[in-house]
Amino acid sequence: QLMMAISLQIAAKLVLLAELATGPTGWALLLIPAWARLGTLVWSKMLVSLKPGLGASVSNRAGWNVIAGWSVVLAIGALAGAVPSLLAIALIPAVAVYWQWRLGGITGDCHGASIEVTETLLLAACVLG
Template structure:
């Protein structure tokens, strides 16, 4: 169970016992990212459910706060870094990589985080109104399947986290999680949108950036979660 513990330690801020891990253990941990997503989703849905006893907006806020706390804002940081780099690079790949590696946040990144948080708040509110608790559990799970696909078939932009995970992602693991996502779609049909969205993310990273990095994974997870929430609300309205 070491890879699962490492995945939870990497993707969440849940207190867990320290484990000794090699580079191979760390790489194999990526296979368990979707399972870590289920833990994140459980925390989000649980907080939203309890907050809804006060009101739907309070439930949405509680769910969003839980989302940020349990992940430590890890993926929001990736979103901010990617948007900053794209905004400052002006087509220069060297400049893009320099800004992507800069730990400071710029105006583009701030705007991206604010808009992302507002979007999630509104969408989680709609999910709470519809009492879509299972969807709130499964959406973080679905979004964390994407890094396995992107890592497997996209070259790393630099020798960072994406490169370290690369040799630990196996095709059987992707197939298993893909089947799990397909099965989950029978209960929450909006999750089937995950397949074209993951493919679209692959196409965008390939054509626009030429590869993937840890920050790109974080940004991709954030945007997939938001798009899957939109798909959820759209299917319910339909």
Template sequence: MKELLLALQFLTRLPLPAVQADAGAFGRSIRWFPAAGLVIGILVAVTGWIGAQLDPWVGALAALVTWVAITGALHLDGLGDLADSGGAIHKGPERLREVLADPHVGSFGVTAIGVQLIAKLVLLHVLIASPIAWTLVFVPAAARLGPLVWSWWLPPLYEGLASRFRNVIRPGDLIAWLILLGFAGALATPALFAAPVLIAGWGWRLRTMLGGISGDGHGAGIELVETGLLVFLLIALRIG
């Protein structure tokens, strides 16, 4: 269970007991990212439901604030960095990587973060007061299957965070979580079956744009897959 606690410590700002671990244990914690996402999803859904007792917009705002606060805006930072680097893609791959390594946030990044927050707020407003509001629990978990796939599929861009996860992903980890995702989709909503498609699409985008994966790529991907799943939940709601 040490790896699960490490995953929760890395992906959330929850008050947790300190865990002593080496680099190997930290790398193996990626196997528990979807489980950490499930904890995030439960808290997001519960706070959204409580706020929705006053008004759907209050519920959506409560869910969004919880989502950002519990993750410490970790993934939004990656989204901003990828947006800034994407703005320099016309200048070649070297310039793109230079911008990606720059810790400052530019206009593309600020705009991407703002649009992402607005998109989540609007989508949550519709979903939080719907009969399928409880399926929000599974969205962060499904999105956090992405880092396992991207780490296994794509080479790391740097000797950093992403490289620590490269050699610890086993095919059995991917199969187990895909099976659990299938059960969740059958139990909750078929919209969750869009997760593998969204994850594969982002991996392909990173491969063509950057040639590999980085911590920012993981963060941006998680954010985009989450929003994509919210869109598919809305489509499922309207069709149903």
């Protein structure tokens, strides 16, 4: 099941990237990964780290002021395409709620999976929106 999920995830991203490449929204290729990675900072601050590792060390280094600053920078950069940015603002806390409900915290694997899902949903929003 895991291999099937990973394969479908990769296929979905490739299709969405190919669709996005034909349009005038090249800015999304920079902003969408940035939004997804900003999510890791938010999730590491909102959730308890379930295992020691890189994710736990990141949560100790990045403060809310850094997160707020990067959020403002990304929001300003996203003025050209509000749909993915608005979705990112709603999606990032929703992912935190999901991991809190499902596991009671977050691990490095959860961070990686969340980045991939966030990128795919934001790409879909950009293509459809």
